[in-house]
Amino acid sequence: MLVLEGARIQYSHLTLSYPDMHIAAGEFVGISGASGCGKTSLLEALVGRDFRGEFSCERALLVGRDIRMLGEARYRLLSYCPQFAQNALNPKLTMRQHLRLTLKGNGLSYDQEKIEVLLERLRLSVTLLDHYPAMLSGGQKQRFVLFLCAVKQPELLILDEPSSALDVITLRDIVSFLTDLRGKTTIIMASHSQQLLSKAADQIISF
Amino acid sequence: MARRVAISPALRNITRYFVYLLAIIFISFALPRLIPGNPLSFMAGDYAKDVPSSVLQQFGAYYAPDLPFTQQFILYLRNLGKLDLGYSFYYKAPVAERIFGALKWTLLLSLPGLLISTGLAIWIGVRMGLAANDRGATLLLPLLATQAVPTFLMAALAQVLFGYKLRLFPASGACTPGITASSPGYALDVLKHLLLPLIVLVISEVPSTAILSYNSTLRVRKEQYVSFAKYLGISEDDVRQQFVIKNILPEILGKLSMQTILCVTGSLFVEAVFSYPGLGTLLKQATSYRDYPLMQGILLVSCLYGVCISAIFESILNTHTRTDYRRKPNE
């Protein structure tokens, strides 16, 4: 599903080399490492987000296609759940509007049941759908962002430190949520929490 | 414990605009009298020479320069209440009559001009902002250059080029002489005459709002929710409308009301150049022939127009932001 060889990110003062990765479809791969070791940067590079360094590699294939050539088409295949999602939601739209636009953009229909199940798994009340981002707590926002990432049924789900969503929701709930997705979705998760990684991931790569 | 009665923001706004209204009325009264060497204090003098005595009499009755200041003001207010704005030297007719006759043409030109130019400007500005890269936007310099050109100059150029030289459009007036409201084809004729002035007005008003939208878009573009929307696969159109435009509107709405007033001024100058029978042509006659009562009437009406437009814009803004993004729906 994802092949990454010879990945390197060059900053002005240092160069980071990453271990090669071969990830099969349906796998759950954890990336561990201390903060600041470059986990987020690599994920951002895969997602195509602008960041300060220069990304280079020998091979980077997503579902057999060269990631670097994909451009915006990659967003049909993957979902990215960033670490600090406080500002990832449009202050002028309700959660329901976010949901509808996401479904519309991915050609999916509004399946009430599936949505409610997904919300429940993330301990989000259905009434929250009519709220604006300013009315939600930080943890609720982070979980809602995760919800949106999942609801578009991506082939690859990339998560950066989802444990920052832990205010009400417990580790067990996150693990069970992610485990449910596994098999249908390939998951890459970066986390500094060894506990979370060992419970959820099949494979752990250390940076 | 006594509850404090909160003055609703709507009431506060109305009072504020009322105060502005009073201030404008007072200024339009006081200003001519404050300018040194103004004709109102020198009734018998050079000005009186060229004006027939009947008109001079009416001038004296309306302005009453011999009465003390406060009494003049009361007279002015009373006349305003009767919608009496004085008597025009040049047209030999009541000012109010001239102005209300011209007002419909001004509205016909300025209101569509305002709406079209605002819509077009936001469309252009947002697209420019989203497409801009590190080297900036290609349209920016031309827009800035266009913005710098005085409106009447652009109108003059357009009239020369398209009206006279290329004969693509009628060069002046609101309709062909001879055709009246009852003639067939009146509407079409009016439309034909409206087209060139309207185009010129729109072109001269678009740049400022477009640049405003462009700058706001550049800022909003960097927000996390815009890039996240892309990651979610939300369509480009939806990103543009729901994520960008919705978020720049509060920022530009304030400056937009100022642009509206500039648009009013602009439309008057376009009218003057094209001899379009709105307030602009009245203004040109008034200034050329030193028709003071007419000038004063035009000043009052255009200031009132400005205040009305500001009030409308602010109420739109308040409606838009009335959605309290912080209160839960059932509270």
Place this chain on the structure above:
Amino acid sequence: MSDLWAKIGKLPPYKRLCLLVLAAYLAIALLAPAVMPYSARDFSHPPLVPPSSKHLLGTDELGHDIFSLLLNGFRFTVFTALIAGFLSATLGTALAFISAYCGGAIDTALHFFASLFLMVPELIVIMFIAVFARPNLKNTILAIVFFSWVRVYQIMRAKLQDCLGNNRVVYILSLKGNILDVARALFLDILPIWSSFFVLQCNKAVMYETTLAYFGIGDPLAKTWGKLIKAAMDYPNLYYDAVFLWYLVPPLVAVLGLVVSLALLVSGEV
């Protein structure tokens, strides 16, 4: 001085071009009397002569040499712009400073008037004032300045309020420095913004003066470009024999060049 050259060197190429154009305008304005072939008031020449070696831009219907009129216009327009621009930028800044420093009732009153002035069509009020006053150049300039200081005031007030919260100034205030000391301290910080406004206001002044002249307001003896354009457009046979090419187009181009250069110079600054 070398500071200034360094700053100029850092400007993007199109802005440097604008500076060049503006310098040319200024030079022509200063040198005009020496270069003008005939006096601007001289209308003894045969009317409506097309461009020739004796009359580079031909003559108008009264017999003035248009080239001389154009050169004369440089002086009027450039100097009117400079003076009106300087006065309105300075007035706006001074009032903003008084507002920010004194605060309280003075601030509220000034702010009220500024908001009011912003809501009325600026140019129309200026026309109004100019019509009621005696028609001479000084009154035209005063009329322009009287209203255009408001935009400067608004923005300067916000910036000055920021500055006055700044430590260094609070220190001076606590040392019981008077208003002049504070002004001197803020001078260097304010200067760059003031200069942007100066250029902006000059631009406005040109636009306003030209528009006023087109409407027949202003000193009838001061032949500015606006007056020239008005005269050209009033002439009924302007479009026969391409008369407009040498009568209307030169002052039009002159105004456009000045206005666009000024505008592009400060684009992005304020």
